[in-house]
Amino acid sequence: MTDVSPSPALRVEGITKTYGSSRALSDVSFEVAKGRVHALVGENGAGKSTLVKIVTGIIGADHGKVFLGGKPVRFHNPVDARRAGLAAVYQDPKLFPHLDVAENITMGNAPVGRFGMLDRKQMYALSQAAFDELGVSLDPHALTAGLSVAEFQFVEIARAIISDLQLLILDEPTSALTPAEVEKLFRIVRDLRDQGKSVMLITHRLEELDLIADDVTILRDGAHVGTYPVSEVTRADIVQKMVGRPLDSLFAQRTPGNAGAEALRVEGLGLAGQFSDVSFSIRAGEIVGMAGLVGSGRSEIAQSCFGMTPPSRGEVYLNGKRVKPRSPRQMLGLGLAYLPEDRDAQGLIMAESIMANVTLPIVGELARLGVLDTAAQRAVAEEALATYDVRATGIDQIVSLLSGGNRQKVAFARWLATKPSVLILDEPTHGIDVGSKAQVHHIIARLADTGLAILVISSDLPEVLAISDRILVIAEGELVDDIEAATATQETIMMAATRSTGETVNVG
Amino acid sequence: MSAENAVIAAAAPRRSFGRFALKLRVSGVVAFLVILGAIFAVLSPQFLNAQNLSAIVSNAAILSIVAAAQAVVLITRNLDVSVGSIMGFAAYLTADFAAQHQGIGPILILMPMIIGGMLGALNGLLVAYGKVSPLIATLGTMSIYRGLTYLYARGQEVTSNMLPRWMLETVDLRVGGFPVLVILAVVVVAILGAFLRFFPVGRRIYAVGSNPVASAYFGLRTERIVLLAYVICGVLCGLAGFLYAARVGTVTVILASGWELTSLAAAVVGGVSVTGGSGLVAGAALGAVVLATIDNGLVLLRVPEFWRMFIQGSAIVGAATADVIIGAQIRKSLQSRRRGTI
Incomplete structure (x- = not known):
């Protein structure tokens, strides 16, 4: 050589x-x-x-x-x-x-x-x-x-x-x-x-x-x-x-359940300079994956639906009713929750206890005459700890001391405390170990079975393929593909995401 | 090829717009000053007479030096709230020294500048190398420097009859009809402005405030540059403290307390951005003239003294808010232009 x-x-x-x-x-x-x-x-x-x-x-x-x-x-x-x-x-x-x-x-x-x-x-x-x-x-x-x-x-x-x-x-x-x-x-x-x-x-x-x-x-x-x-x-x-890596054997293939009524529908959604003309719908009990390259506009679309950056064009329907996303507070109230990608910075308050984090979105409901009902707060947190299998010393443990996977579970518990009907997860397994990943997948599947409509944004293609019923592919701010997970492969998704369409691919 | 030309053509107005928007802040101060002057002139017949105008610029002279000093620190995306304490400390020590050495000549003027430079250096070390937040660091030293002045003075003050006569007389001189203080302020601000504009170090001071992340990529020694900004600020505050002492004659321990806010107000009103990288020392000096004009107008209109603080605070909030709004507008307009080309 x-x-x-x-x-x-x-x-x-x-x-x-x-x-x-x-x-x-x-x-x-x-x-x-x-x-x-x-x-x-x-x-x-x-x-x-x-x-x-x-x-x-x-x-x-x-x-x-x-x-x-x-x-x-x-x-x-x-x-x-x-x-x-x-x-x-x-x-x-x-x-x-x-x-x-x-x-x-x-x-x-x-x-x-x-x-x-x-x-x-x-x-x-x-x-x-x-x-x-x-x-x-x-x-x-x-x-x-x-x-x-x-x-x-x-x-x-x-x-x-x-x-x-x-x-x-x-x-x-x-x-x-x-x-x-x-x-x-x-x-x-x-x-x-x-x-x-x-x-x-x-x-x-x-x-x-x-x-x-x-x-x-x-x-x-x-x-x-x-x-x-x-x-x-x-x-x-x-x-x-x-x-070319093999499908991770830890990713149990999902068997689609019975999807119910349409929970979230967006039509012609657009935000100047970010994305345009995005239309899709998610039914109750359905897990829809959203694939695409970093910077393709996936998170921006989700954040628009959640009201963080209100869309400049298009319509959003939540459980059949038209809504105008203006703020996360409003959308949470309407039953749409969004779990951000950077959960440490945006999704959790690191210096606070598990209990404080889990109950933060619902402190208003847990208060009686404006005074926090500590017992009720503890009960909610204890239940969350058990439901999501958070490995912690107790509900008073400070979140920053937990591992990545356990933090993610706390973040889940936190947003689910608001009892949403639509849940958007942005890179839910990013940066957590393989074991916790499988647990998170399990939780996502279980939530869908209880009738939640779930949108999962992920750059991990094997993950998207394994957990989704249907996959949306975003490229350069546009929805370029909407495919059944059963018929999709990593190659077809990657091709769409890199806009290499029109090319015949021979995959063995 | 034609598409390429279209991109270039689209770029042309965008460019002049960015520059225009930044210039707008400085020309805005001038416009504001003119409008303010017109209002006072209508409301009070004495406002426009030569003596009154001369009084305004004399009053503004020392503040304009401090505002320019504050601007240098602001441009690096930092802040110095100890400027008043540096002035007080430098002025008191120098005045006390002069009282004990009656024969001392104009060489004395170096003393407050050296003291100021040292105090500024301490601020700079804390902020640049100690990584203490500039607000907290200089809030602390504001108290320390003032406290040291109290400890040193032990309840005394230096009165005008203890100071060298030349010191008191020089500041009241007029050269070619202009108060010497005003000439001095113009010279200091002009030199500082030229330093920032025409020397590599000056541009680095702007660069550090404009984009600290990029500074590292460009290999700029950010810490050293921030330290330098604080030293410059300290030296000028020392000088300003000395001039102030000479002007009022009696040097007390509370000399120039409150100037941190006034200098900040002048700089911000003068178009220096608190988010760094932008503004001119000349603008800050003009801001000082605006504040002096407001002061003067309020006196002529017999508005109670208490309104001054209120108006000063409003000026800071108003100017800073205007900055944010203008900044947002610029970003928005740039974004829509960009979208247009995609």
Whole structure:
């Protein structure tokens, strides 16, 4: 395998990173060749972003080495990396909105003239030259606050090329761009490649591979699956390699119960800039999964239904009656509960006891003459502890001391204390161990059997397939598929979620 | 190709809008000042005479230096509520020193600035390196610095006859018809403004407040920059304390207490954003003129003194609210533009 070809632009060797008990990356090794565009793909949580953070010095790896241009490097921060010729542009570019474009481009190594004063003329000239080289027409004098996401990225790239750039990393650059802007970005990427520079592109849009990438590296569950020339793999191969893990045997397949009357129906739901024209319905006793990539708008749709960010368009029907979601308080009162993804920050009060958390949404009902009935509160909490099998020392235990899975159960108990008829769960098993996961699935199934309509948002495809009766797939703020779980596969969902429709897939 | 051009064309008005909105805050202060002046001029015939206008800017001069100092800290997304105590401490120590060394010349002016710089540095160390919330840290030092002044003074005060004559006379001088205090304030604010605008460090002060997360990615030494902002603030407060002492003649332990609120009001009214990254020291100085004008107008109209606090507080709340509303409007308009291109 070893040859005498010039050393690669980037080589990672045996990169391993663990967070607590979960392994974000295990023994990842691959190379990015000089003068090529290298795509990095994988499902949500496959470890792509962690890898970028390690390479650019934002976080350190537990094990492994990084080589830049053949030399071993260990960056302590992104500035070191940039000095060595490695620059990264993130999904949400990090710039200074109050300063002008040229100031952003030159911040940190601005040209200075007499008395150590800024050489503004030179600053604008440098920036203009960078834009000319990129073929971008942006005014270096413009205030950064007014730029679009694409323009933010052009500023970041301009910033990268004014120093000696060897490798440019683009972290999902196209997710917020218009087709015209993507076209422009790709033209810039090709130009950089033709100048002999390397570009590493992290993307979810597989159709972009054919357009721009020379090589592709696939990560799955923190492990390196393979690196191939794009011309030698089909898109279907890539998808299969991305999701190729076996269905977890712990995920008991759901046997759909008897669905009842329609509990939640949304029609043409839209929120400016977030999602549009989303229509679906959920019946009592039904579990509907909602799949899609991170940032596709799944949580936003749920939060709109819950009244956190009221929809700007469309209609919501709850148990046959039309409602206008205005606030979570109102929707809870009407029987719709939403369990947020970041339950530690949004769903639970960490410093409070289990009892306080479970009874918080219903303290009003538990009060007599405005005074809290402590006995009733204790009774509700005790019952919840038993029902949801929370492993705790008692109802007075502080929530922050519980494990992730048990916290999730407390969060369940808390929202179910409001006796909703529709329950929306956002990534209910994110970050909890496999054993607790199965328990949470069991609870979800049991709740559906008692007649609740449940919408489960999850990035865990095997989970979605195992627990849902029906699956909605969201891509870029639109509902792109509504399929029976029995006929769906990870591949079909992934294809829909990455908008790779119209392509015939051969899955074994 | 045409689609590409359309994107660029759509970008043009958006850009000028962002800049316009930020400029609006400063020009808004000027407009507010003009309207305020017009109202007072109509209500009171004395308002517009030269002597009165001169009194207004004289009264505003020292506050404008403190407001500019406060602005530097605000721009870094921090806050200094100890400015009044720094002024008092620096002024009292300097005045006491001058009383005991009668022959001392204008070199004396360095003393309050050095003291102020040291007190500012302590604030900066607490906030930047100790990671104490700026409000809590400087609320604490506000009390500490004032307490130390009390301990040092032991119930005494320094009266005007104990101070060097040049000190008292210089602040009342006029140069070319302008009060020397006003000239000094303009020079200080101009130098500070130029420092922030034309030197790399100045731009970093804005950068840190504009986006602290990005600062780290850009390799800016955030802690050092915040410390510097507090030191600048302290030095200027020391200077302002000295000028104030010279102006009133009698230096007591409560000198400049309450100025933390007044300086904050002036800076915020002058368009300095409390959320960092935005505002001009010249705006803060103009804010001081606005407050002085309100004060003056209320006196002329014989409005009871007690209304001053109420109006000052309202000015802070009003200006900060306006900031939030304008900010939200800008975001909204940017978002709708963006949606338009998708």
